[in-house]
Amino acid sequence: MSAIGTLDPVRGGGEATPALFRPLSAEDEEQLPTEIESLCMACHSNGVTRLLLTRIPFFKEIIVSSFACNRCGSTNSEIQSAGRIQDQGVCYMLTVRSKQDMNREVVKTDCATARVPELDFEIPAFSQKGALTTIEGLIERAIEGLKQDQPFRRETHPDVAEKIEEFICKLKRLKDVDSAFTFILDDPSGNSFVENPHAPQRDEALVVTHYRRTAQQAALLGIEAEESKEDLTDSVDDLRNEVLQFGTNCPECNAPASTNMKLVQIPHFKEVIIMATNCDACGHRTNEVKSGGAIEPLGTKITLHVTDPSDMTRDILKSETCRVEIPELEFELGMGALGGKFTTLEGLLKDIQTLVEKNPFTLGDSSTSDRAEKLCAFGRKLQQVVDGQLRIHFVLDDPAGNSYLQNVYAPEEDPEMQVEHYERQFEQNEELGLNDMKTEGYEADSSSQR
Known part of the structure; x- marks a missing residue:
């Protein structure tokens, strides 16, 4: 595919508007791909590149591009994340x-690294374009890439070509899964994904x-x-009575927005920082809680036996390092999911229900009837818990010790x-x-350096 200019409407300080990234829908007649005449790198004639700017729940904004040459039949496709880089x-x-x-299903961005430690095999970052594929598809792409220059190697470096051929055979055996192996996908941007079929x-x-x-x-x-x-300890008293405001961009439409931040003292617990963002352009609202200590x-580890509907009104502080478990439903919410939340037990359960229902990898055309039925059953059980019809044990497990459930x-x-x-x-x-954090011996180190 020809090298066209990098499209990055997100980092342009509000250049991307909600009209650019429209939700993917077959009924939207205005959502048509943009066609650009491009040079085919195979036959050097002109082909067509089609670009589609769309939004899906997991990736936020993405750019889907596809190239086709009518003369030689060469095709190519890729995806690029147009959303913001994640915090972690x-x-x-x-x-x-x-x-x-x-x-x-695997979402691999171009900055992600894929590894199979058993073969000492690695697909380095920025060596492939972003793709929505499967684990088998990633291995197949690697095999095709290694095969590309094999005829030339056999003529110039037959020993190297023989070793590469042996390695290609090992990769092919991975696809047959004769023995278990480990697949690692590491993405510093936080925008890659590996499907959980049991969700x-x-x-x-x-x-x-x-x-x-x-x-x-x-x-x-x-x-x-x-x-x-900055060290905020000198101005804690002022911050308790003041709502700080700073400029940011909306995580949905990227329009300029304002984020409010305030220190709040939770009774019988500690201070926390509550941040709330309200976008006037698209109406999106979000809030997040950070530990102030x-x-x-x-x-x-806090375990609550939910026995009465009044338990739904208990205040709850879930930090971003906290895991949530419901043993009766065989459910676990990992660290980092949903971020920090200061809400009620009912509010957190509804957020979990929304998170499960909007997962695009468990719904839509790629979903199976069994998976959809499991999700519906899980949603009904959650609703029964909220309505007080089902008793459960609700577990907050926070290794940082910064989560709280009202007594x-x-x-x-x-x-x-x-x-x-x-x-x-x-x-x-x-x-x-x-x-790797060192908190002792600073005075001794500084005196020795003097």
């Missing part, structure tokens, strides 16, 4: 045990990890590393709620970035 990178680790796992239930074969980008990864993405935050020495009997103990404090495991400290 994401790493998916999947244990592939069957051919059904090879059919899992909304937990996938035992898939591990999803969110992490902070390094300065090198931020530079590769073309963004500046985060600057150190440090990471606690111990993790916290309606405070300061006495709540007979239906159990609070456990536990020592974090090494993996949990790794996710929180604590293993």
Whole structure:
């Protein structure tokens, strides 16, 4: 496909308007692709590139491009994320045990790295265009790429060609899944995805990890590393009584918007920072909660036995490091999903229901009847919980200790709620970035440097 100019309407300071990215719909007659005459790199004649700017729930805005040459029949297609880079990178680790796992849908952006450690095989970042495919499709693309120059290698470097041919055979055996192997997709932009066919239930074969980008990864993405935050301890008293406001862009339509931020003291807990954004252009509203304190020495696990409809009115603070579990429904919401929330138990359950219903990889044309029925059944059970018809155990597991569930009997103990404090495991400290954090010996280091 010819090299056309990079389309990035999101980072243009509000250049993208809601009319540019229209929801994908067969009934929208105005949603037509833009056709651009382009040079075919195969036969050097003119072909046609079609661009479609659309919005889907998971990716926000994307650009779908397709090239076709009528003379030689060469075709090419790719997707580009037109939405914002996520706050954290994401790493998916999947244990592939069957051919059904090879059919899992995968969204791989051009900045993502795919690896198979058993073969010491890696598809580096920016070596392939973004694609919506399957695990088998990614391996097939790698095989085709290795085969491309094999005739030339056999004539000039037969030893190298023989080794590459042996490696291609190993990749082909991966598609047959003769033995289990590990597939890792690491995307510092946070915009890649690996399908969970068991949603909304937990996938035992898939591990999803969110992490902070390094300065090198931020530079590769073309963004500046985060600057150190100002010390707010000197002005805490003023901030408690003041609503701060700063400019930002709407996460839906990218129009200029304002975000309000305020420190709030939660009774019998700690201070938190509540941020709310309201877009006047498209009406989108969002809110997020950040912990106002440090990471606690111990993790916290809160278990509530929901026995009465009045439990739905309990205040709840779910930090971005908190996992949510409902054992009776075999449901688990991982760390980072839904972000930080300060709401009621009913509000959080409805947010979970909305998150499951709007997942495009479990609905639509690619969905099966069994999967759709499981989702409907899960939604009905959640609604029964909200209506007080189903008793469950609601679990908040926060290794950072910054989540909270209201005790309606405070300061006495709540007979239906159990609070456990536990020592974090090494993996949990790794996710929180604590293993490499040094907090002792600064005075000694500074004096020795003098």
